Amino acid sequence: MTVPTESAYAVSPQRIAAMMLRYWYLLRSSWPRLLDLVYWPTVQMITWGFLQYYIATNAGFFARAGGTFIGAVLLWDILFRGQLGFSISFLEEMWSRNIGNLMMSPLRPMEFVIALMVMSVVRLSIGAVPVTFLAIGFFGFNLYGLGLALVAFFFNLMLTSWAIGIFVAGLILRNGMGAENLAWSIMFLFMPLTCVYYPVTTLPAWLQPVAWALPPTYVFEGMRALLIGQVFRGDLMLDALALNAVLFAAGIFAFLKLLQSARRHGALLQTGE
Amino acid sequence: MPPPPPIAVERLVKIYKTIPAVDGISFSLKPGSITGLLGGNGAGKTTTIATIMGLTTPTSGRVMVLGANMPKQRYRVLHRMNFESPYIEVPMRLTVRQNLTVFGMLYGVDDLHGRIAELGRLFDLTDLLDRPTGRLSAGQKTRVSLAKALINRPEVLLLDEPTASLDPDTADWVRAHLQHYCRERQATLLLASHNMAEVERLCERVIIMKRGRIEDDDTPARLLARYGRRTLEEVFLDVARGSSVAGEAAQ
Numbered sequence: 039m040t041v042p043t044e045s046a047y048a049v050s051p052q053r054i055a056a057m058m059l060r061y062w063y064l065l066r067s068s069w070p071r072l073l074d075l076v077y078w079p080t081v082q083m084i085t086w087g088f089l090q091y092y093i094a095t096n097a098g099f100f101a102r103a104g105g106t107f108i109g110a111v112l113l114w115d116i117l118f119r120g121q122l123g124f125s126i127s128f129l130e131e132m133w134s135r136n137i138g139n140l141m142m143s144p145l146r147p148m149e150f151v152i153a154l155m156v157m158s159v160v161r162l163s164i165g166a167v168p169v170t171f172l173a174i175g176f177f178g179f180n181l182y183g184l185g186l187a188l189v190a191f192f193f194n195l196m197l198t199s200w201a202i203g204i205f206v207a208g209l210i211l212r213n214g215m216g217a218e219n220l221a222w223s224i225m226f227l228f229m230p231l232t233c234v235y236y237p238v239t240t241l242p243a244w245l246q247p248v249a250w251a252l253p254p255t256y257v258f259e260g261m262r263a264l265l266i267g268q269v270f271r272g273d274l275m276l277d278a279l280a281l282n283a284v285l286f287a288a289g290i291f292a293f294l295k296l297l298q299s300a301r302r303h304g305a306l307l308q309t310g311e
Numbered sequence: 312m313p314p315p316p317p318i319a320v321e322r323l324v325k326i327y328k329t330i331p332a333v334d335g336i337s338f339s340l341k342p343g344s345i346t347g348l349l350g351g352n353g354a355g356k357t358t359t360i361a362t363i364m365g366l367t368t369p370t371s372g373r374v375m376v377l378g379a380n381m382p383k384q385r386y387r388v389l390h391r392m393n394f395e396s397p398y399i400e401v402p403m404r405l406t407v408r409q410n411l412t413v414f415g416m417l418y419g420v421d422d423l424h425g426r427i428a429e430l431g432r433l434f435d436l437t438d439l440l441d442r443p444t445g446r447l448s449a450g451q452k453t454r455v456s457l458a459k460a461l462i463n464r465p466e467v468l469l470l471d472e473p474t475a476s477l478d479p480d481t482a483d484w485v486r487a488h489l490q491h492y493c494r495e496r497q498a499t500l501l502l503a504s505h506n507m508a509e510v511e512r513l514c515e516r517v518i519i520m521k522r523g524r525i526e527d528d529d530t531p532a533r534l535l536a537r538y539g540r541r542t543l544e545e546v547f548l549d550v551a552r553g554s555s556v557a558g559e560a561a562q
Binding site for chain 2: 057
């Protein structure tokens, strides 16, 4: 048997791999789960793509702003599906009443979190990659044409989605399945504030500082700058990264504190509603 | 210096909001011993076991497992412990082999394939290894949970109703195996059960809890003698119905 280290913060690649394997087995065993990963991104992309196509043929500005709607849809999907992928993998443990097994095993909280982060990328790839190719086929919009900017967008959006996912997981551990709804709905609070489909200047002046406090706002602004103005705004990406670092650290801190509180209140014994 | 006891509970108190679930209990278990933890619903058995496993934090008092203070130092010893409970399940969509693989990896088990094959033979699961766990009968699922509980050859094993849903023949076989396992590996077993015949057969010591406190703690034979009863079930009923005074008088 391998000798584990004592620290709660030590990380074992084998235990992370064990958790990833667990989620991979689960995905493989259920075609509805796989279908669900692709279904909504496809429907959303097609709906918004046709809307953009209609507007572009009827208005000069949008004709120049080619791809901003589809680009926004695809990037929003990275943010939303990233968080959902994290949260659903976590919820699978609650639904299967397996969380007690994990919490009483040598699995460290950080290993659990890392496995969930990796699985959110896997789930996102299964769902979103085919959709990006459909976007090329249907509307001639090539997300990969964004090049290195796409890497910066993707990384920043994933960091935000993980931070939110980690926080929601902590809330569910502490408060039980009554908090499950947050996993499905929390990201929609960010949708109007992060200015997915319109510039920040569209918001009332008093709300704009709130928007600028959220990392995804910088990504969506950066995308519009790239698609409309053909300029890659590295400064926006760095600002997003700095905010994401704070948000991610806060998410981890909240998760650990909520887990500690769950242990204190016996919430890990009662993981129902 | 002698090795620390596998489990030492010292003046453990656990209060949920204002309700005491465990109220100042103390006990210590010897290596290789099998102890029964008895008590009616709400007696505090589950909270006691959860605290020993580090799943919940004591309000006051101390729980030491293999020399580690739980839950603070739990990562020093969790790989040497395991448990099984009907209230916690292994993932139903995964096959038996997949479940044992995942838990084997989490516990850092060497030669995992060999260990899974061995547990398959031991718990008569060989033909079921590639079946989804959710499609097994209740008894087969219990055997899977027990296989998971033994995957890491634990030195401290906590079992909650280990033979629930098993037919009498399989239950008897599981008890014999648990006894053999503890004897062979000097493993310490704490067993929560409502099956008094099982406790009588397996346990060399019985701790009876009521309303978060230890009402009695002795060998089955001495408990029977003290309460003037023929079975542990009768002793349990005496304690549950508040007849401990009668028991003391009988003593």
